[in-house]
Amino acid sequence: MKTYLQAFNLWEVVNTDTEPAPLRANPTVAQIRQHADERTKRHKAMSCIQNCVSDVIFTKIMACKTLKQAWDKLKEEFQGTERTKKQQLLNLRRYFENLKMRKEETVKQYADRIMAVVNSIRLLGEHFDEARIVEKVLSTLPERYEAKISSSEGSRDLASISLTELINTFYAQEQRRASRAEDHQESAFQVKAKEASSTNAHKGKKFWKNRPKPDAARSSELCRHCNRLGHPEERCWFRPDAICQHCKKKGHVERVCKNKSRPKQVHSQQKNEVVRVAEDNSDHEK
Known part of the structure; x- marks a missing residue:
């Protein structure tokens, strides 16, 4: 408020609060104008104060007759005694x-x-x-x-x-x-991310390694054909109705056939024996 009044050259009027001196006899036009300006300064300053305050503050200074009274009321309101x-x-x-x-x-x-x-x-x-x-x-x-x-x-x-x-x-x-x-936090975050990824990978490997087999999860009773756990009876390699594709015998499948593990020499010897018998028969006929 003080700065606003100083900008319009009205602050001295607030401080002095005195009426301008009356005009002398036979005043000039310049003196009349100056006297009129001095008289209107008080009203201009009062107008500035009344227009710049809120409605609540205006009701507290509207009854003040002079500019000095209004300014003292504002000082008491905002600064106190x-x-x-x-x-x-x-x-x-x-x-x-x-x-x-x-x-x-x-x-x-x-x-x-x-x-x-x-x-x-x-x-x-x-x-x-x-x-x-x-x-x-x-x-x-x-x-x-x-x-x-x-x-x-x-x-x-x-x-x-x-x-x-x-x-x-x-x-x-x-x-x-x-x-x-921030740089330290970023590096720490990267280290933690690497550790977490390696831990998750290790956990995944351990999980798949220790994961129970589907047959073992489904079958928890002894197979009556082989007396073992981990598979149902219909998938047993030694069931009586199974026929081996290698030796053409019943009671087992080709995967566990004992004849399958013999070397190929036996088969070649049998073949050579058949050829030798055939040659002997031809010689006999001649």
Whole structure:
């Protein structure tokens, strides 16, 4: 509100709140215009104040006759009396001294919280030096910034550094630390993914290795043909109705035929014997 009134050259009217001097006898045109401007300034300033406030605040200043009364009413509404201002200042100073950086906060977020308190103190009319804010930030930073603070103290005087420069210095350090943490998390995630894939593959192999056979799952009784487990009777290799395709005998299948395991020499010897007998018969006939 103060800045708005200063832009229209009306702030002095609010402070003085005095009626302009009356015109002298036989005034000039310039004096008449100047006198008219001085008289209308009060009404312009009152119009600015009434138009800039909300309807609730307007109802509190609408009964004020002079500009000074309206401005004092606004100050009392938003700043309180002198006693209230002192109590507010005391609470804000105590809150400022107890401020500490939270674990999950960045330096910029912490500085914003500090500046919100400092601006409230400055609005109540108390001077607050920026060097005091810098000292507060440096004294309450966590231990992870200790190395950076020590290097800054060795390179330059921290009493002459601005708050913006200080925050940007620590903000760059935070960005580097965050990028390293992201790289570490990515590498750890890749290692865990490899371990999980190898574990799943091992579990899959173990599962298929130890998986029970379908016949063993279906048949848990002894086969009456071979007295063994793991297969039904109709699929037994030694059932009586089975016919071997190798030796043409009943009681077993070709897969377990004992004659099948004999060398091929027996078959060739039998063939040679048949040929020899045939030759002897032909000689006899001759």
